[in-house]
Amino acid sequence: MRMAAARRLYSPTRPERRSTQTGVTLVEVIVYCFMLGLLVAAIYSVLTGSVTYYLVGANAIQLQQCAASAATRVTRELAESDPGSVVTTSTPPSLIFASPRTSPYGTYAYNSNGNLLWQGWVCYSIGSANGAPALLRRELMLASPVSAPPAASSAPSLATLNGSTGPAVSWTGFSVSSFSATGTSLVQLTFTATGNPSVPNWHGAGIVNSVQVQTSVHPHN
Secondary structure, eight states, X not given: OHHHHHHHHHOOOOOOOOOXXXXXXXXXXXXXXXXXXXXXXXXXXXXXXXXXXHHHHHHHHHHHHHHHHHHHHHHHHHHTSOGGGEEEEETTEEEEEEEOOSSTTOOOOBOTTOOBOEEEEEEEEEEEETTEEEEEEEEEEEEEEESSOOOGGGXXXXXXXXXXXXXXXXXXXXXEEEEEEEOSSSEEEEEEEEEOOOOOTTSOTTOOEEEEEEEEEOOOO
């Protein structure tokens, strides 16, 4: 009995098991959250910058295309007119001239003697389209075609042309901030077009694209 008690008394004790799991301190959590916030902010800045750059570039391309289309249209039609049939005004900016075409995209007509017949008056001016300034085209046909170029003194007023029933064409892809036409034998045309890219309010608000077109036209019909 004494030997058994001694064995129990002096038997070696089992070593305690230590946990292999480690914890995360509050300081480490705060540092991790801060670093994650910096990473998200950097990604957000890159993405929004890329979107803004794309939208501004797309708007600039559209603006240039609309401006080129308007300049080509005005130049082509004005070149078909006669120097004595051109009227330019500055207040409001407008350009009025006689046209030999039967319609905006029509053909020429001639009388029995082979003389070109003049069909009506065309006007380009600054007006309003969809609540924004725009370059407008109006036309007013003559009561009957004439073989001699109509004199500038017989040109209808801008108010008459604006109230005409002829087709109205406007370039609504952008807003025309200014338009000027000077001279008659050599007409100097200048207009500045501005457009606002559809940039979300959360980035790049207030960006404005602008393009200016200048050209000289010599009416020669």
